[in-house]
Amino acid sequence: MGSLCYNKLGEYMAEINKRVGINIRKYREKKCWSQEQLAFEADLYRAYIGQIERGEKNIGLINLEKIAKALKIKLKELL
Numbered sequence: 001m002g003s004l005c006y007n008k009l010g011e012y013m014a015e016i017n018k019r020v021g022i023n024i025r026k027y028r029e030k031k032c033w034s035q036e037q038l039a040f041e042a043d044l045y046r047a048y049i050g051q052i053e054r055g056e057k058n059i060g061l062i063n064l065e066k067i068a069k070a071l072k073i074k075l076k077e078l079l
Helices: 002-030 035-042 046-053 059-070
Strands: none
Touching: 002 035, 002 046, 002 059, 035 046, 035 059, 046 059
């Protein structure tokens, strides 16, 4: 039973990661920025930005805030 709950939590987290990644990509493309430009502005690695946008990485709040500030939007817009 425990693994079933864990699987549902994992699925839920994967959906959150995908949603956040889609939102980051949307706002990045609105600014006509490449992943490299966003990475530079947010002081993060370009490969990390790509992994976040594809929903492959869990993003911490500090890095999420860096991205929101770089994009000049409120953090909640990415959630």
